Every structure is written in C-alpha cells, then in structure tokens.
Amino acid sequence: MGEASTQRMLLDLTDEQIVERAVREDPNAFGEIVRRWERKIFALCFGMLGREDEARDAAQEAFIAAYRNLAGFRGDAKVSSWLHRIAVNQCLTTKRRQRSRAEDLIDDENGEEDRIFVASALYSPAKRIEKTERMNLVRQAVTTLPSDLRQVIVMKEFEEMTFQEISDTLELPLSTVKSRLYTALKQLRMKLERTPVEVI
Amino acid sequence: MENVIDEYRCGLADDIVSYIYNEVEQVERKEFETHLAGCMSCTDEFAAVADARFSIFEWHKEEFSKLPTPVFTIPYVEQTVRSAGLFSTLAVTVRGFGWAIPAAAIVVICVGLTAYFALVGDSGEEVALTSTSRPAIAAISISTDERSKDVVSSSIEIDRAERDQKEPPSSERGKSRAPTVRSFKRVSAKGRVPRTSKTNLRTADKPVLSNYKDIEDKSLRLSDLLDEVGG
Numbered sequence: 324m325g326e327a328s329t330q331r332m333l334l335d336l337t338d339e340q341i342v343e344r345a346v347r348e349d350p351n352a353f354g355e356i357v358r359r360w361e362r363k364i365f366a367l368c369f370g371m372l373g374r375e376d377e378a379r380d381a382a383q384e385a386f387i388a389a390y391r392n393l394a395g396f397r398g399d400a401k402v403s404s405w406l407h408r409i410a411v412n413q414c415l416t417t418k419r420r421q422r423s424r425a426e427d428l429i430d431d432e433n434g435e436e437d438r439i440f441v442a443s444a445l446y447s448p449a450k451r452i453e454k455t456e457r458m459n460l461v462r463q464a465v466t467t468l469p470s471d472l473r474q475v476i477v478m479k480e481f482e483e484m485t486f487q488e489i490s491d492t493l494e495l496p497l498s499t500v501k502s503r504l505y506t507a508l509k510q511l512r513m514k515l516e517r518t519p520v521e522v523i
Numbered sequence: 524m525e526n527v528i529d530e531y532r533c534g535l536a537d538d539i540v541s542y543i544y545n546e547v548e549q550v551e552r553k554e555f556e557t558h559l560a561g562c563m564s565c566t567d568e569f570a571a572v573a574d575a576r577f578s579i580f581e582w583h584k585e586e587f588s589k590l591p592t593p594v595f596t597i598p599y600v601e602q603t604v605r606s607a608g609l610f611s612t613l614a615v616t617v618r619g620f621g622w623a624i625p626a627a628a629i630v631v632i633c634v635g636l637t638a639y640f641a642l643v644g645d646s647g648e649e650v651a652l653t654s655t656s657r658p659a660i661a662a663i664s665i666s667t668d669e670r671s672k673d674v675v676s677s678s679i680e681i682d683r684a685e686r687d688q689k690e691p692p693s694s695e696r697g698k699s700r701a702p703t704v705r706s707f708k709r710v711s712a713k714g715r716v717p718r719t720s721k722t723n724l725r726t727a728d729k730p731v732l733s734n735y736k737d738i739e740d741k742s743l744r745l746s747d748l749l750d751e752v753g754g
Contacts, residue, residue, distance in 0.1 A: 400563060407569075412560060415560060454585070461579060481583060
C-alpha cells in the first residue's frame with residue numbers, strides 16, 4: 324500500500340483507531356495524531372508556560388513521551404485527554420526545572436516580556452494558507468460574540484489590561500470579569516470548532 | 524476532529540482563566556497545578572480554554588501588531604475659537620478682514636475732519652471739491668439735512684449782503700425777499716480756491732468774494748423772477 328493511500332486511509336480513522344494501528348503494525352501512523360493535535364497541544368503549553376520557545380520544546384517532548392507510551396494507552400479516556408495530561412505534566416516538569424535553575428542563577432525579571440510570541444519563519448505555503456484561513460475564522464468568531472463578552476476579550480488581549488483594571492474600568496466585580504472572559508473563550512472555541520480549517 | 528465540548532464540572536473556571544493569563548498568586552498557582560495534574564476534566568477544560576485564547580493571541584500578533592499607529596489630527600484652532608468666546612471670535616474676524624479695517628478707519632477720520640472743518644471752518648467760502656478729496660465728496664454728499672440747511676442759509680446771508688451793496692434794500696417796502704439760492708458747483712483742481720482765514724458764515728462779517736473765481740451762472744434765478752414781479 325502506497326504512502327499516499329495510507330495517509331488518505333488514516334484521515335478516515337478516529338484517534339483511538341490510529342493509536343491502535345500505531346501500537347500494532349504501523350508506528351508511523353502516530354504522525355497523523357501529531358498532525359491533528361500539534362497546534363492544540365502547543366496552545367496548551369503556551370497557556371501554561373507563556374513563552375513560545377518553551378511551549379514549542381514542551382510540546383515536542385510531550386509528543387515524544389506520548390509516542391514512547393503508546394502501549395500504556397488503555398482507551399478508557401479520549402486520546403486528546405491523554406495527550407493533554409502528558410502535555411500538562413511536561414509543562415510542570417519544565418517549570419520545576421526552571422525554578423531549580425533559578426535558585427542557582429540570577430532570576431530573570433522580564434516577566435510579561437517573556438510572553439512575546441515570535442512567529443516562526445519556517446512555515447510552509449500550506450501552513451501559511453491554513454494560518455490565513457484560521458485568522459479569518461477567528462476574526463469572524465470574535466466579531467460575532469456578544470458585545471459584553473467581546474469587550475472583555477479586547478480589553479484583555481488587545482489592551483493587555485489586568486483583571487483588576489478591567490474590573491475598575493467596567494465597574495464590575497473581579498469574579499464577573501473572569502467568568503465573562505471564560506464564557507467568551509468557550510463560545511469562541513465552539514464557533515471555531517464548528518468550522519474547522521482544512522489542512523491541504 | 525472532536526467538536527463536542529464536555530460539560531465542565533469542577534467549577535474552577537476562574538482559576539483556569541487566572542492561570543492562563545498568569546494572574547495568580549504563587550500559593551494558588553501550586554494548588555492549581557497539583558489539581559490539574561490529577562484531574563482529567565480540568566485538564567481538558569484547560570486545554571480548550573488555552574486553545575481559544577491562543578487563537579486570539581495569534582490573531583492579534585499576526586494582524587494588529589504589524590499595523591502602524593495612525594496619526595490623528597486635532598483641529599486645535601477651531602476648538603480654541605469655539606471655546607474662547609465672543610472676544611476671540613471678533614479677533615479672528617478682524618484678522619480675516621486684513622487691510623480693510625485700517626482703510627475704513629482712515630476714511631472715517633477723513634470724513635470726520637472734513638465735517639468738522641465744514642462746521643467750524645471758513646465762512647462764505649465755497650468749498651472746492653477736488654479729485655483728491657473724493658471720499659470727502661462722498662461723505663459730504665450724504666451729509667445730513669441740517670448740514671445742507673446751514674450751507675443754504677449761509678449762502679442766503681452772503682447773497683443779502685451782496686445785494687445790499689448793489690442797490691438800496693427793497694425790504695423798506697416791507698416785502699420780504701426770497702433768498703437767492705446759490706448753487707454750488709464743482710471746481711476743478713486748477714480752480715481750487717484758496718481759503719482765507721476761517722470765518723463763520725453766520726456772522727455779519729462779509730466774506731472776501733473777490734478771492735474767488737466768479738463762475739458765470741446763466742441759469743434762471745428765482746430772485747430775478749421775483750424782482751420782475753415785485754417791480
């Protein structure tokens with residue numbers, strides 16, 4: 324069976340079926356799992372670590388750890404949840420490593436500056452098209468959010484205000500601001516999930 | 524791809540958001556991380572929220588961070604005039620007219636001086652109107668009725684004095700004579716009549732008419748008609 328036909332076949336399988344195939348006969352099938360979840364795992368790591376370079380390293384190590392422990396996947400949870408758990412543990416390990424390193428060295432006081440995301444210059448044309456399509460989807464999704472939710476998103480992501488500053492500006496309790504942001508992000512995810520971006 | 528989001532039951536939504544945006548205290552951070560490592564539901568929920576947040580973060584960096592800051596122009600002058608009140612509005616209006624205001628001031632001064640001299644100046648003198656005094660002419664042409672009356676009455680007195688010199692006054696017959704209305708004519712620059720000392724036309728002092736060029740007036744005079752009638 325040719326590689327192209329194998330790839331087309333994997334597209335029709337569920338995550339669990341791919342993992343089973345990868346365990347039994349075709350370890351390379353795990354590549355489809357990586358392709359499907361690399362962005363979400365990277366986003367999770369970025370959410371935990373706040374740095375693009377550290378998030379990329381953590382995601383890389385998480386997929387390597389998942390590949391090595393394919394046989395340990397029992398199927399009692401979803402593959403995505405299993406990957407999430409591995410990624411979270413990897414991020415926590417990275418943080419512990421950073422803390423122990425910081426005890427020996429001078430602490431880095433950059434703080435929020437470390438959260439600058441540097442776009443990779445190594446995108447392929449297909450990746451760039453995918454990214455453009457995703458940006459259009461995100462723009463549409465944000466603009467269709469209710470105004471009170473969109474307001475908090477804009478103030479947090481574009482104005483880079485703290486929760487307390489948003490609370491003071493909108494004259495809302497701190498917990499209300501956080502719950503609105505949470506609701507906005509959940510609704511945003513539902514909108515993005517409804518129209519997935521096809522990878523060419 | 525999964526498109527169904529399981530219901531989140533742990534109730535740590537606020538903690539998830541605080542952790543993702545790094546606005547959590549050190550103690551709370553450790554507690555949350557410990558919980559996250561052991562709770563599949565929170566892990567999945569954290570991943571979902573982090574994914575959505577990352578989409579916005581990426582969109583912001585890709586589309587907005589590259590945009591140059593626009594330059595906003597504020598019309599400060601208009602605002603200043605509007606807010607300063609009537610005085611500033613007048614100042615702006617005056618500045619707008621430029622040269623016209625000094626010119627108008629000069630005209631007003633000329634008119635005033637001319638009128639002053641007309642009232643207080645030489646008696647029995649015919650005002651020589653030259654081309655250089657056109658503004659004065661225009662001003663005089665629109666003088667008041669009183670001013671005109673004064674000129675007429677002054678000319679009447681001059682005429683009477685002149686007649687008295689020429690023939691015995693017929694006023695002894697008890698008849699009142701109609702005053703001669705002298706017509707004023709424009710005199711060219713050449714025929715400009717020099718002014719003598721200022722005299723009040725209303726006084727009994729006789730003007731020195733010989734100093735003035737006599738312009739022959741061939742128009743019919745009322746006094747001539749009345750003389751004929753009166754005999």
